[in-house]
Amino acid sequence: METRILIVGGAGYIGSHVNKYLNDHGYKTVILDDLSYGHEASVQWGDFVQGDMADGQLLDKIFTKYKIIAVFHLSAFIAVGESVQKPGMYYSNNVAKTVSLLEAMVRNKVDNFVFSSTCAIMGDPEYLPIDEKHPRNPINPYGWSKFMVEQILKDFKKAHNLNSVVLRYFNASGADPSATIGEKHHPETHLIPLVLDAAIGRRESISVFGTDYDTPDGTCVRDYIHVNDLAQAHLLSLEWMLKNQACNDFNLGNGTGFSVKELIEVVKSVTNKDVTVVESGRRDGDAGTLIGASNKAHEVLGWKPKFDSLEVIIKTAWDWHQDMSFKSS
Ligand SMILES: NC(=O)c1ccc[n+]([C@@H]2O[C@H](COP(=O)([O-])OP(=O)(O)OC[C@H]3O[C@@H](n4cnc5c(N)ncnc54)[C@H](O)[C@@H]3O)[C@@H](O)[C@H]2O)c1
Structure with a gap:
């Protein structure tokens, strides 16, 4: 067997x-x-x-x-x-x-x-x-x-x-570069697919929760x-x-943090579309900055992330997201 x-x-x-x-x-x-x-x-x-x-x-x-x-x-x-x-x-x-x-x-x-x-x-x-x-x-x-x-x-x-x-x-984040599978949650709560939805017109705007965090532009930073x-x-x-x-x-993680506002700018540039942003108050339970140290995985497992640029990650998500239907490989 x-x-x-x-x-x-x-x-x-x-x-x-x-x-x-x-x-x-x-x-x-x-x-x-x-x-x-x-x-x-x-x-x-x-x-x-x-x-x-x-x-x-x-x-x-x-x-x-x-x-x-x-x-x-x-x-x-x-x-x-x-x-x-x-x-x-x-x-x-x-x-x-x-x-x-x-x-x-x-x-x-x-x-x-x-x-x-x-x-x-x-x-x-x-x-x-x-x-x-x-x-x-x-x-x-x-x-x-x-x-x-x-x-x-x-x-x-x-x-x-x-x-x-x-x-x-x-x-x-992201999707397989073949665009045969990707991120599709119901309801969607994750930032990248939500911003892509706003870029493609499936939703009117994207809400940014909290602009007064102790981060360079005041919005939450994630890895x-x-x-x-x-x-x-x-x-x-x-x-x-x-x-x-x-x-x-x-x-x-990738060891690099991007703020919500930075991420929205990358989405705009990758998709060449505008995104309407609505600024709202903080949500309960959101930490200001979360960035991971992955040295242990590199050293012990020999793990080497191949997708270390947010542009490339978002491009793979976008390639899937425009259609989001499952195609045979
Ligand atoms: N998406 C993220 O950014 C993220 C971050 C950290 C950890 N995780 C963890 O990664 C895992 C996968 O997350 P995801 O984003 O792919 O979620 P997802 O909802 O897309 O996938 C979860 C899958 O589990 C199935 N499932 C749930 N309960 C089940 C049960 N009792 N029996 C059989 N199947 C069941 C669901 O049908 C679904 O297909 C989860 O454990 C999540 O906590 C995800």
């Missing part, structure tokens, strides 16, 4: 790019996604199974049918504001259901796990750039849900010798990392884990 990687959440934005990247690099995949937010049309590689990550019987079937060497977990609810309104929904899906998935792995003796975490577990930064040693201080249930799973993974290593690599993304560079980190993490049979954690 050939080996496979199980990508849970592989019909989503980042999961579909990880799936394409693995298949482009000679790995075979199985995708499990309940399509609560993902798109079946974005699963253009590997075998697709529709279902819930907490469905133990379904997981037992998958682990029996395929020789799974690792599980990549990208199946979470991701809207920070909603997590504040509906914490139970977030702890149930992001924490409790992840535990069920881990139990199914232990039961079926699958012992390699890559987990999509987030810089949101660090809360308001105490220093910049944010490295792996930064104190954890989540400020919303979404961030807490990821932090809890990080702890659970430590406990599963001790109790069951389950290896895991935790990858903390900064702002995932944008291309989704294919995140996919590369997943593959390197798998190889590291198979070789070392251990656990590790890495922050994944």
Whole structure:
């Protein structure tokens, strides 16, 4: 039986790019996604199974049918504001259901796990750039849900010798240069697709929340990392884990911050379109500046982001965004 990687959440934005990247690099995949937010049309590689990550019987079937060497977990609810309104929904899906998935792995003796975490577990930064040693201080249930799973993974290593690599993304962005898959969330809460929507005329304007932060132009500063560079980190993490049979954690960003206003200017220049900006007050829970230190991933994994210019990242997003229909590869 050939080996496979199980990508849970592989019909989503980042999961579909990880799936394409693995298949482009000679790995075979199985995708499990309940399509609560993902798109079946974005699963253009590997075998697709529709279902819930907490469905133990379904997981037992998958682990029996395929020789799974690792599980990549990208199946979470991701809207920070909603997590504040509906914490139970977030702890149930992001924490409790992840535990069920881990139990199914232990039961079926699958012992390699890559987990999509987030810089949101660090809360308001105490220093910049944010490295792996930064104190954890989540400020919303979404961030807490990821932090809890990080702890659970430590406990599963001790109790069951389950290896895991935790990858903390900064702002995932861009699309595969083939423009066959891209970012399509419902509702969309991420800045780049929202600004592109404003550029293309799908929305009237873009709201800028807060112009009085302690940043050069007063708007929030973020670190944008291309989704294919995140996919590369997943593959390197798998190889590291198979070789070392251990656990590790890495922050994944480009190490450069761009303000909301700077980003809007780059969108205008890449798309050659104007964007109407509406300035509003700060939103609760938005830190002023989030920039990641990824030296550890460079040194330990040999991770080298290929998309280090915001222009190029936005160009790939724009190439997908103008049409946003799933085309066959
Ligand atoms: N997008 C970002 O900038 C960002 C930043 C940091 C971390 N992350 C993490 O990366 C991961 C992927 O994010 P995304 O932007 O691709 O989100 P997404 O919503 O596009 O993808 C998540 C996928 O998981 C599926 N899913 C959710 N609950 C499920 C369940 N119980 N069983 C099976 N499938 C389920 C959804 O249908 C969806 O296809 C998430 O864990 C998110 O927390 C994302």
